[in-house]
Amino acid sequence: MKSPTFHPPIRRALATAEGTFIAEYTARGLACLDFPTGTAAPADGAADFAVPTVHEWHTLTTRAVHTALAGKTPTQLPPLDLARGTAFQQSVWRELQTIAAGQTRSYGEVAAALGRPKASRAVGGACGANPLPLLIPCHRVLAAAGGLGGFSGGLQWKRRLLQAEGTLPPARLERRLQACERSQRSQRVPPVRR
């Protein structure tokens, strides 16, 4: 079902204290939410006003993002366009939305909840494909071994979001994360492993 046959997605900037997010809307609803990148945000701002619905959706999205950044669960969301995901990914994303703020689960637990106890890695893949971080709380999924796992928007975002929710990142996790970040930084060019 990849035949939009509609206008190209409408991109709009979403300013927060943490930076400017980019929200992308299709005829179905909010389809994508990008973290602030630091680089110039290529959001178009004028043409979209031709679609009043998008304006309403964007208002809801803006409110939801601010709520999420404050560590709370948004009470109201715009319609979400997740049609671009596969069936498995969508089931993962739906499962993620059931995780309350302040709670965390492991990739394995999410996989088990879907009836695929061994699909933890696949869950990670689905999280990585999550087009709506923050609203679909993939940051609440941690590795079972006591790690943070990964985060498409950058691990610093994952940590920040978890802290905002009061989800204690145990000292051990914190140390692990820092070591991880350090090694990632020093290993710009990863050696041939495996």
Added chain:
DNA sequence: AGGCGAGTGAGGA
């Protein structure tokens, strides 16, 4: 206790 490797499920080229 920590490191390493194999197994595993799904998506993309």
Added chain:
DNA sequence: TCCTCACTCGCCT
């Protein structure tokens, strides 16, 4: 069909 991946678990050192 093969390769990659935001994982896990168990064995080895």
